[in-house]
Amino acid sequence: MAPRAVGPGFHAKVFAMVKRVPPGRITTYGDVATALGSPRVARHVGWALASLTDRDVPWHRVINAQARISFKGDSVRGELQRQLLEAEGVKFDTRDRVDMKALRYRFHDLIHSDTETLDV
DNA sequence: GGTTTGACCATAA
């Protein structure tokens, strides 16, 4: 694949949004997508990051709603992401899960917190 | 310009 080196449009928003995430914090694709205006574009968020390679975008701070690292096929990226997060102080659970409730970074109050998943 | 795909999410079983 040969992605463009310039801002493809939607990706630009994703990149800018991910750049907002402070170190030691994590966020989910859905949150980024919601912050962009539509929670349905969650797939594009990850897909946009897929085009990333060496940029100022902390893609490793973006995980899925399951509080786990998502990767389809190449597990190498997942291991790398885990190392990058650990380097920032993010601790992983025994099942490779992070404390989303505490580390989840919210871009704005635009996200509905109606459904609170009470687990554990 | 139609088809395929994809680092997802929510819901159901």
Added chain:
DNA sequence: CTTATGGCCAAAC
């Protein structure tokens, strides 16, 4: 808990 299915939308082919 895990697995399966549908949906959603932009970019790549």
